[in-house]
Amino acid sequence: MAPLLFFAVFLFGTALDGAVGQEDGFLSIDCGMDPNYGSYKNPDDGIVYEPDGQYVDGGENHMVAPEHQSGTFRPYSTVRSFPSGVRNCYALPTVAGAKYLVRVRSAYGNYDGKNSSSTIQFDLYLGVNYWATVKDPWNEFHEALFVAWASWVPVCLLNTGRGTPFASSVVLRRLSSELYPVINAKQSMRMISRKNVGSDISTLSYPYDRYDRHWWGQIAPDPTCKNLSTASTIKNNSMFSVPSPVMQTAVEAANKSSLRIKWENSAPIEYKVFMHFADFQNSQLRQFNVSFNELGSYQVSPPYLDNGVLSNSQWYKAPGGVYTITLEPTAESKLPPMLNAYEIYALISHDDPMTFPRDCKYSLYIYFRISV
Known part of the structure; x- marks a missing residue:
């Protein structure tokens, strides 16, 4: 069967000039960060990170091991681990019907002193839908693109019996409605x-x-x-x-x-x-x-x-x-x-x-x- 062709005509703009300053629709969460420190701006790109306390219930705050703190990107110097409960979720604020990118990074850094990164495995869920399996999370991240179905979206870490789930950062980026036509409310x-x-x-x-x-x-x-x-x-x-x-x-x-x-x-x-x-x-x-x-x-x-x-x-x-x-x-x-x-x-x-x-x-x- 000969392929059918679909051509789309758009107005286009020039490339970005790389100016530093955070875009609207950015949420960057530093997991495990001491809430007493408040938010901070990354000087390299102007992105603002904030503590995770208001987005998640439960879990424990940890610093990575001292030998892994020097030269580490600040959001990856702390983690929130979830030793209790099977499913622990971050509730991320969204606009129903809008498109988003969400990224979860888990940077182990021997935060628990057990040097057990190679044995850790847990699942990520986007709402009730399986997203990915985190394996050997020394410095691993997973990214998903979706259409929000409500005013908040749960991003969940699921304990599968192979080590304690944890996260170093969770970021949410609102996308243009034109971007990636393939994603929709059900896909x-x-x-x-x-x-x-x-x-x-x-x-x-x-x-x-x-x-x-x-x-x-x-x-x-x-x-x-x-x-x-x-x-x-x-x-x-x-x-x-x-x-x-x-x-x-x-x-x-x-x-x-x-x-x-x-x-x-x-x-x-x-x-x-x-x-x-x-x-x-x-x-x-x-x-x-x-x-x-x-x-x-x-x-x-x-x-x-x-x-x-x-x-x-x-x-x-x-x-x-x-x-x-x-x-x-x-x-x-x-x-x-x-x-x-x-x-x-x-x-x-x-x-x-x-x-x-x-x-x-x-x-x-x-x-x-x-x-x-």
């Missing part, structure tokens, strides 16, 4: 990977990303590949708002070879992938086919200094647990495939799942592109 998703391809910057986040998403640098995975960059501003796609500094780097395949993204997971998880493209030149044809396992292929010519996004339109689970995305040049292409950034998410199943009409046929891919 949330958790972040698996978010890569800033071709960049040697370890992590890029706020203020360059106004929603404080974290983009991890990934230089060319093979010495035969080539890292590309430009100083030109990349136009913004309001459905994804990838920061211009992320889109200003890319990886290009060697000669006319292919690029691949591959991962394995035999668990019954359904994935959604967003690939971001912007070419830095418009003098030669760059054209390639993108395929995702057996879902077929879609032909892409990255727009010049503009943000094009390619995604599988349905949540996908590979029968064998092996996932391969291949970017293969066409015979007509003068330049090899390139990729600027990509995001991988897993579906958070809801107790009241989204249902779709049985007689509706879905495209293999949706390609979002700005038109001028």
Whole structure:
């Protein structure tokens, strides 16, 4: 079946300039912080952190071990642990119907003096829905995107009998209503990977990303590949708002070879992938086919200094647990495939799942592109 194409036209803005100062809709909680100290501002990005007492009942406040305090980002120097009760929840204030990003970080730091990080395991829930399992939480975080269903949302740590649950920080970021059309009141998703391809910057986040998403640098995975960059501003796609500094780097395949993204997971998880493209030149044809396992292929010519996004339109689970995305040049292409950034998410199943009409046929891919 030939894929159906959906083009969306938006007004776009220029990239963020990186000015320091907290955005509206930011809530940053320093778990286990002494409430007597009050809130404080991180001097690097202007984000304000506050104690967690008003958002959670129960639990114990701890400092990480002295040897882990020096040079530690301040919110990760304390934790709140929950040795009592099976389910302990943070109640986060939200606006019903609004989109949010929530991130929970657990940085062990031997806070209990037991050096037991490798044996700790507990679950995270977004309301009544399973979100993720925290394993060996020496410095682990989990992120979810969702639509709020009430004026507050519970983010819960569930004791599964394999160590005491704890959290170092909980952050909530309100998102634009246009961002990530795939999420809705009955469908949330958790972040698996978010890569800033071709960049040697370890992590890029706020203020360059106004929603404080974290983009991890990934230089060319093979010495035969080539890292590309430009100083030109990349136009913004309001459905994804990838920061211009992320889109200003890319990886290009060697000669006319292919690029691949591959991962394995035999668990019954359904994935959604967003690939971001912007070419830095418009003098030669760059054209390639993108395929995702057996879902077929879609032909892409990255727009010049503009943000094009390619995604599988349905949540996908590979029968064998092996996932391969291949970017293969066409015979007509003068330049090899390139990729600027990509995001991988897993579906958070809801107790009241989204249902779709049985007689509706879905495209293999949706390609979002700005038109001028």
